[in-house]
Amino acid sequence: MVEKSIDQATLKMLKKAQRDGIETVWDRLAAQEPQCGFGQLGICCRNCNMGPCRIDPFGDGPSQGVCGAGADTIVARNLVRAIAAGAAAHSDHGRGIASTLLASAGGDTADYPVRDEAKLQALAAEYGIAVEGRATAEIARDLANAVLEEFGTRKGALQFINRAPEQRRAVWDKLGITPRGIDREVVESMHRTHMGVDNDPVSLILQGMRTALSDGWGGSIVATELSDVLFGTPRPVKGSSNLGVLKEDQVNIILHGHEPTLSDIIVHAARDPELLQEARARGAAGINVCGMCCTGNEILMRHGVPVAGNFLQQELAIVTGAVEAMIVDIQCVMPALPQVAGCYHTKIISTSPKAKFPGAEHIAFDEHNAMETAKKIVRIAVENYSNRRAEKVNIPADQMEYMAGFSVEAILEALGGSLNPLIDAVKSGAVKGIVGVVGCNNPKYIQDNSHLVFVRELIKNDILVVGTGCAAIACAKAGLLLPAAAEQAGDGLRGVCTGLGIPPVLHMGSCVDISRIMTVAAAMANALGVDIADLPLAGAAPEWMSEKAVSIGTYVVSSGIFTILGTVPPVLGSQNVAELLTGGAEKVVGAVFAVEENPAAAAKLAIDHIAAKRKALGL
Ligand code: BF8
Numbered sequence: 333m334v335e336k337s338i339d340q341a342t343l344k345m346l347k348k349a350q351r352d353g354i355e356t357v358w359d360r361l362a363a364q365e366p367q368c369g370f371g372q373l374g375i376c377c378r379n380c381n382m383g384p385c386r387i388d389p390f391g392d393g394p395s396q397g398v399c400g401a402g403a404d405t406i407v408a409r410n411l412v413r414a415i416a417a418g419a420a421a422h423s424d425h426g427r428g429i430a431s432t433l434l435a436s437a438g439g440d441t442a443d444y445p446v447r448d449e450a451k452l453q454a455l456a457a458e459y460g461i462a463v464e465g466r467a468t469a470e471i472a473r474d475l476a477n478a479v480l481e482e483f484g485t486r487k488g489a490l491q492f493i494n495r496a497p498e499q500r501r502a503v504w505d506k507l508g509i510t511p512r513g514i515d516r517e518v519v520e521s522m523h524r525t526h527m528g529v530d531n532d533p534v535s536l537i538l539q540g541m542r543t544a545l546s547d548g549w550g551g552s553i554v555a556t557e558l559s560d561v562l563f564g565t566p567r568p569v570k571g572s573s574n575l576g577v578l579k580e581d582q583v584n585i586i587l588h589g590h591e592p593t594l595s596d597i598i599v600h601a602a603r604d605p606e607l608l609q610e611a612r613a614r615g616a617a618g619i620n621v622c623g624m625c626c627t628g629n630e631i632l633m634r635h636g637v638p639v640a641g642n643f644l645q646q647e648l649a650i651v652t653g654a655v656e657a658m659i660v661d662i663q664c665v666m667p668a669l670p671q672v673a674g675c676y677h678t679k680i681i682s683t684s685p686k687a688k689f690p691g692a693e694h695i696a697f698d699e700h701n702a703m704e705t706a707k708k709i710v711r712i713a714v715e716n717y718s719n720r721r722a723e724k725v726n727i728p729a730d731q732m733e734y735m736a737g738f739s740v741e742a743i744l745e746a747l748g749g750s751l752n753p754l755i756d757a758v759k760s761g762a763v764k765g766i767v768g769v770v771g772c773n774n775p776k777y778i779q780d781n782s783h784l785v786f787v788r789e790l791i792k793n794d795i796l797v798v799g800t801g802c803a804a805i806a807c808a809k810a811g812l813l814l815p816a817a818a819e820q821a822g823d824g825l826r827g828v829c830t831g832l833g834i835p836p837v838l839h840m841g842s843c844v845d846i847s848r849i850m851t852v853a854a855a856m857a858n859a860l861g862v863d864i865a866d867l868p869l870a871g872a873a874p875e876w877m878s879e880k881a882v883s884i885g886t887y888v889v890s891s892g893i894f895t896i897l898g899t900v901p902p903v904l905g906s907q908n909v910a911e912l913l914t915g916g917a918e919k920v921v922g923a924v925f926a927v928e929e930n931p932a933a934a935a936k937l938a939i940d941h942i943a944a945k946r947k948a949l950g951l
């Protein structure tokens with residue numbers, strides 16, 4: 333089973349799953365093999381009902397769909413639709429947070445007070461909203477309205493792009509890819525990819541870039557910044573990770589999904605004395621709330637809540653037999669969960685009106701009565717403790733401490749108030765460069781292996797790693813988020829980390845928080861008076877699977893940062909599109925994608941890229 337994961341907890345639970353007769357994501361992948369070759373190459377199209385159509389990659393069969401679309405058009409259209417879906421997911425999440433801020437400001441909910449007034453004021457200033465002598469609620473209302481307006485704005489450009497250096501904005505303007513409205517770009521992408529609209533692959537990909545930018549510098553950044561206002565800006569915090577955080581003698585609740593609106597309040601609800609009393613009355617020593625995937629990242633960043641695992645461990649958490657409830661909202665929640673839960677006592681509770689799961693209990697979560705609903709949900713978990721079957725319980729002991737919470741503000745604090753010490757370390761070569769390592773797990777690749785091989789190689793070469801999402805959880809489980817991991821770093825990076833008491837891999841949050849990484853990159857470029865594309869930076873998604881990752885990769889490249897994908901995207905059916913993304917884009921946006929499945933070779937690409945950027949900067 334070693335080809336499935338390098339995570340010991342995962343391997344143990346896979347064995348238990350087998351014994352318990354549970355089918356997991358790996359079994360379902362095996363059942364799908366061989367996967368469709370047309371799909372893998374991106375050359376099938378279902379965009380109208382003259383189809384479905386497919387292009388023969390070997391040139392013996394049709395080279396066009398019924399409408400005349402060739403491989404270039406079909407591959408580009410499919411890619412743009414994936415970007416639009418990913419951008420929509422992040423941006424709709426951002427809209428949810430902005431709506432909660434508006435409800436909070438209007439007094440419609442008492443459960444979401446503004447927890448970071450300084451951040452609220454700083455954001456208001458960015459939007460040109462007056463703050464002097466005004467009440468928090470008034471400022472919050474104006475900010476929420478200004479942000480919500482950006483979803484369908486007619487202003488012509490999003491506010492947060494102004495964080496990017498002038499040179500970068502000039503690139504976007506020249507190409508006509510400055511994002512205009514958060515929803516607008518997604519809608520236009522769907523329109524352009526309808527049958528018989530935009531058929532030029534270059535034009536399509538430019539629209540894909542604009543859509544992705546509306547995510548990175550729009551929806552995602554909104555989600556991050558307003559979450560900080562409502563839930564607090566993360567500061568360095570310690571906690572534990574992996575399935576070993578589940579407790580045999582406690583009510584275990586797993587929060588899985590993405591929006592902190594749900595997870596944050598459940599963390600508070602689980603501290604309710606009455607519910608704790610109820611848990612004790614049922615023989616439990618307490619209520620243990622743990623996270624999973626990105627909502628796990630949201631609460632670990634802010635409260636040090638234990639994180640039970642990353643994407644491929646969601647079913648395995650249930651297989652421990654010790655989870656009373658898995659509470660889910662949106663994104664990356666496998667439809668298989670109710671089926672797995674059916675073999676144990678675990679209740680799957682869905683909460684978002686946008687995401688229902690046959691077989692799960694649905695309790696609509698609404699910001700207006702958040703605490704009440706949260707307590708109701710926690711109570712279900714507590715009551716379910718009595719249904720736990722001891723003979724089915726087996727929690728792997730594996731767990732690892734982490735240090736997380738590196739928001740931009742926390743990084744600045746660690747550096748003594750400005751980015752200058754980091755910039756000086758980069759200039760001196762103690763830190764050669766910075767690489768953002770982000771994204772998912774994918775059962776086609778050994779779980780966590782690509783993340784860890786890649787990250788270890790980088791830090792050994794004095795490259796500071798910043799991580800988010802399931803990649804960051806992989807690092808947490810491997811101990812790379814501890815200051816002691818600096819031992820594994822090269823001399824220069826080790827010295828910097830030891831001096832500051834920080835790990836060589838900084839956990840910056842959930843996937844929408846890649847916007848934090850972009851904010852740091854933009855600030856560094858501004859401090860040096862150069863474009864982001866000039867900096868010794870790279871991005872990587874070693875095990876990505878989600879359409880959100882497609883949008884992320886595209887906005888990172890469109891922002892001028894070289895990005896390495898560790899799993900092959902479905903674009904190889906068009907040589908022209910593949911060449912544009914991995915070569916031609918350099919002349920257009922100053923960065924390209926690379927695809928490299930071997931993580932050691934991928935690290936070499938990042939290291940060489942950083943060396944070349946340093947040389948060009950004269951460092
Ligand atoms: O937004 S890294 S598997 S959990 S998509 Fe999903 Fe991928 Fe995990 Fe978070 Ni991001």
Ligand code: SF4
Pocket residue numbers: 377378379380381382383384385396397398399400401406526527528
């Ligand atoms: Fe086929 Fe063209 Fe319709 Fe796509 S849009 S399904 S290629 S006819």
